Structure formats: C-alpha cells, structure tokens
Amino acid sequence: MAGTKLRFGAFIAPFHPLDENPTLAIERDLELVQWMDRLGYDEAWIGEHHSAGYELIASPELFIATAAERTRQIRLGTGVSSLPYHHPLMxxxxxxxLDHITRGRVMFGAGPGALPSDARMMGIKVAQQRDMMDEALDAIVALLRGETVTRKTDWFTLDEARLQLTPYSRPSVEIAVASQVSPTGARAAGRLGLGLLSIGATSVGGFNALASNWAICEEMATSHGQSVDRSGWRLVGPVHIAETREQARQNVRFGLEKWIYYFREVAALPLAPMEGDPVDALIASGLAVIGTPDDAIAQIERLERQSGGFGAFLQLAHNWAAFEQTKRSYELMARYVFPRFQELNTNRRASLEWARDNHAALLAEQVQAVGSRVVQHIQEKGTENISPEILAMLPGQGPAKPA
Incomplete structure (x- = not known):
C-alpha cells in the first residue's frame, strides 16, 4: 500500500536584481508558476514586500488571481501576507x-513581515510586529471560518464583523504561519491549529530548530484543544540542479552573487558568513543544493531525519541561473526527485521485477504459443512461406524442406 505522498512546490519571494526590466521579471514569475503547473508541482507561495527593490510583488492576491487564470491544478498561497500591514477584515x-475565484485553490500564509524597511515606511515598530501578527491572526482565522468577530486593539477595531460570502473551502481556506528560528510561528500555528511554513529550514539556525519548533507547535495545540498534522508542515530551501554537479555550479554563476549581495547588504535578513567560493560555502553549510537530482534527494532525506517528517518541500525561488536553466532544474526535480518521495514508480518496479523473475517461464509460454500457430499453419499450407528462423524454433524441425 502506498505511503504518504510528499508534496512539492516553490516559495516565490521573489528575488530580482536591479539590472533588468521589472515588468518582465514579474511576467517570468508567472511563467514559472505555469511551468510548475505543467510539471505537476503541488503548490506555489507568493510573497508580499514593499521596499528594497528586489522582491517586487506587493500584492500576492493580485498575482494569485492572475496565475489562477493561467493554470489548471497547482494550489496558490500568500507566502506570506504581512498581517500588521492590513486591517484583518479587509x-x-x-x-x-480568492477562495471562490480559484475554486478552492488558494491558501493563506501569514507572517509578521520580513523587511523592517517595509514596517518603517508605515510607522510600525519592528518590536511590535509579532504581537500585531498574533492579534490579527486570531481575528482573521475566526473570520475565515465564518465567525462573527468583535474585537478592539490599539491598531484595529472589529464591530460584529463577518464575511458576507460563505467560504468556498470548508471550514475555510488552508492557513499556515511562517516560522524561521524563533518559536513565534510555531506557537501561533499550534494555538490555532494551523499549518507551519518553515521558511529558513536549511539555514543552520532554522535546521537546528526544526524538531523543537514542531514540538512547540504540538504542545501549544494540545494545551489549546487544537490538533496539528505534519502534512501541513512545509519546509523551504534553495535548490538548483542540473545533469552534473559541474553544470549546476556553472549555471548559478549567472546570478548568485547578486542574491548574496541582497541578503548581506540590503534585506536585513541573516545570511551565514561565507568564506572563499560562495558555491562551496552554500553547499558546505547545507543551506543550498547546487548539484544533481541525487543531491536534492539527499537534502530532503536530511530534512526528514532532522524534522521527524513533514508534508511538503518548497524550493526557494531565485535567479541564480538563467531562466531556461532554472526551468530545467524544476523539470529535473519533477522527473527524478518527485518519484523518490511520492512512490510514483513503486508499482512499476514491482511489475518489472516480477516479469524479470518469471522471464524464463513466460518466454517458454510465448514460444510455445507462437510455435503452435506455426505448426497449425504448416499443417494447412506447408512451409513454403515460413522463414528458416521460425522453423528453427519448432521442436524437432531441421532445415526447411520444400512443401
């Protein structure tokens, strides 16, 4: 019997350097989601950012509405909506x-906001963002589940607020909370019975915190009368693969340095120190896969051992390689990595092994069946049109004789 099917997707912030046309960059993000849909990826999560120039999507909802029109089956999530920036009802x-527009393909990812530059422009203190997220999340979860909410905080008021549309998905859209190293996301997910998005799962700190964060999530769920499931836990990490390790390393020279520059100098997000060749450093730290499908398999197996099990692996989208090479990387994931974790070839392998193990007997039966028909034909018409090779297959037959 088949086991649990690991899902695959992408976490699309995105990251676009300043030397290219931003209109075309956003279009390429849409093309990537379309490509993923054709390859059979399960999910794509779209970020929200308002400053720093690289992460161009201000409204994941607008992007999702557009992508939904261009795709057939892939599920689309906000990855993530920054809750302090929005009134919960809106x-x-x-x-x-979106739940109605996409016929249930939308997912809601929530977080406090990743860029302090975003918060500063809106007059929001970074120290308050996580408290604001908790306050907003409580209200939004209740609203999405069809409840009427009355609540007053120092930054929003809800007065008998409710959504006028019954949710398309019941009891609501799927909801997940962003988590990195701190327990903030895990506590919120457990308290409300939501999914967990471990965005920095392959960073040193994020990797080391995987098991403890899930334990916190489960403990909070139990103490608040909720339940959580590992199938709703998503781990995020950067990947670029090619047919060989050498080709993968060559591909990422295209844009890796610009990505590193953004994280080190602009985004105010932690990136481990990297001495020497950045490709070697990323691989050695475990942060990234730059190699072959086998290297991607090894990374996911490593995450499984560390975490104890999760429901989906999301590739952190980037522009390390040219777009055609990036698309090829996603294709190689679908062709050679998915089957390892989704048991896609289990029955095929069993069928091949059974046919191999019974090859001699099956071949004998085939020869006997063909031979009986040849004998029947010879008895009726003689051997005039029968080739010597076929006659040689018949027991007791020597060289062909005239009819």
Missing amino acids: LADRINQ
Whole structure:
C-alpha cells in the first residue's frame, strides 16, 4: 500500500536584481508558476514586500488571481501576507474572494513581515510586529471560518464583523504561519491549529530548530484543544540542479552573487558568513543544493531525519541561473526527485521485477504459443512461406524442406 505522498512546490519571494526590466521579471514569475503547473508541482507561495527593490510583488492576491487564470491544478498561497500591514477584515475578505475565484485553490500564509524597511515606511515598530501578527491572526482565522468577530486593539477595531460570502473551502481556506528560528510561528500555528511554513529550514539556525519548533507547535495545540498534522508542515530551501554537479555550479554563476549581495547588504535578513567560493560555502553549510537530482534527494532525506517528517518541500525561488536553466532544474526535480518521495514508480518496479523473475517461464509460454500457430499453419499450407528462423524454433524441425 502506498505511503504518504510528499508534496512539492516553490516559495516565490521573489528575488530580482536591479539590472533588468521589472515588468518582465514579474511576467517570468508567472511563467514559472505555469511551468510548475505543467510539471505537476503541488503548490506555489507568493510573497508580499514593499521596499528594497528586489522582491517586487506587493500584492500576492493580485498575482494569485492572475496565475489562477493561467493554470489548471497547482494550489496558490500568500507566502506570506504581512498581517500588521492590513486591517484583518479587509485581508480576510480578499482571501475569501480568492477562495471562490480559484475554486478552492488558494491558501493563506501569514507572517509578521520580513523587511523592517517595509514596517518603517508605515510607522510600525519592528518590536511590535509579532504581537500585531498574533492579534490579527486570531481575528482573521475566526473570520475565515465564518465567525462573527468583535474585537478592539490599539491598531484595529472589529464591530460584529463577518464575511458576507460563505467560504468556498470548508471550514475555510488552508492557513499556515511562517516560522524561521524563533518559536513565534510555531506557537501561533499550534494555538490555532494551523499549518507551519518553515521558511529558513536549511539555514543552520532554522535546521537546528526544526524538531523543537514542531514540538512547540504540538504542545501549544494540545494545551489549546487544537490538533496539528505534519502534512501541513512545509519546509523551504534553495535548490538548483542540473545533469552534473559541474553544470549546476556553472549555471548559478549567472546570478548568485547578486542574491548574496541582497541578503548581506540590503534585506536585513541573516545570511551565514561565507568564506572563499560562495558555491562551496552554500553547499558546505547545507543551506543550498547546487548539484544533481541525487543531491536534492539527499537534502530532503536530511530534512526528514532532522524534522521527524513533514508534508511538503518548497524550493526557494531565485535567479541564480538563467531562466531556461532554472526551468530545467524544476523539470529535473519533477522527473527524478518527485518519484523518490511520492512512490510514483513503486508499482512499476514491482511489475518489472516480477516479469524479470518469471522471464524464463513466460518466454517458454510465448514460444510455445507462437510455435503452435506455426505448426497449425504448416499443417494447412506447408512451409513454403515460413522463414528458416521460425522453423528453427519448432521442436524437432531441421532445415526447411520444400512443401
């Protein structure tokens, strides 16, 4: 019997350097989601950012509405909506509308906001963002589940608020909370019975915190009368693969340095120190896969051992390689990595092994069946049109004789 099917997707911030046309960059993100849909990826999560120039998507909802029109089956999530930037009723209403527009393909990812530069422009103190997220998340979850909410905080008021549309998905869209190293996301996910998005799962700190964060999530769920499931836990990590390790390393020279520059100098997000060749450093730290499908398999197996099990692996989208090479990397994941974790070839392998093990007997039966028909023909018509090779297969037959 088949086991649990690991899902695959992408976490698309995105990251676009300043030397290219931003209109075309956003279009390429849409093309990537279309490509993933054709390859059979399960999910794509779209970020929200408002400053720093690289992460161009300000409204994941607008992107999702566009992508939904261009795709057939891939599920589309906000990855993530920054809750302190939105009134809870307005954000919940937009997500609920997307639930109907996409016929249930939308997912809601929530977080406090990743870029302090975003918060500063809106007059939000970074120290308050996580408390604001918790306050908004409580309200949004209740609204998306069809409840009426009355609540007053120092930054929003809800007065008998409710969504006017019954959710398309019941009891609501799937909801997940972003988590990195701190327990903030794990606590919120457990307290409300939500999924968990471990965005920095392959960073040193994030990797080391995987098991403890899930334990916190489960403990909080139990103490609040909720339940959580590992199938709703998603781990994120960067990947670029090619047919050989040498080709993968060559491919990422295209844009890796610009990505590193953004994280080190602009985004105010942690990136481990990297001495020497950045490709070697990323691989050695475990942060990234730059190699072959086998290297991607090894990374996911490593995450499985560390975490104890999870439901989906999301590739952190990047522009390390040219777009055609990036698309090829996603294709190689679908062709050679998915089957390892989704048991796609289990029955095929069993069938091949059975046919191999019974090859001699099956071949004998085939020869006997063909031979009987040849004998029947000879008895009726003689051997005039029978080739010597076929006659040689018949027991007791020597060289062909005239009819």
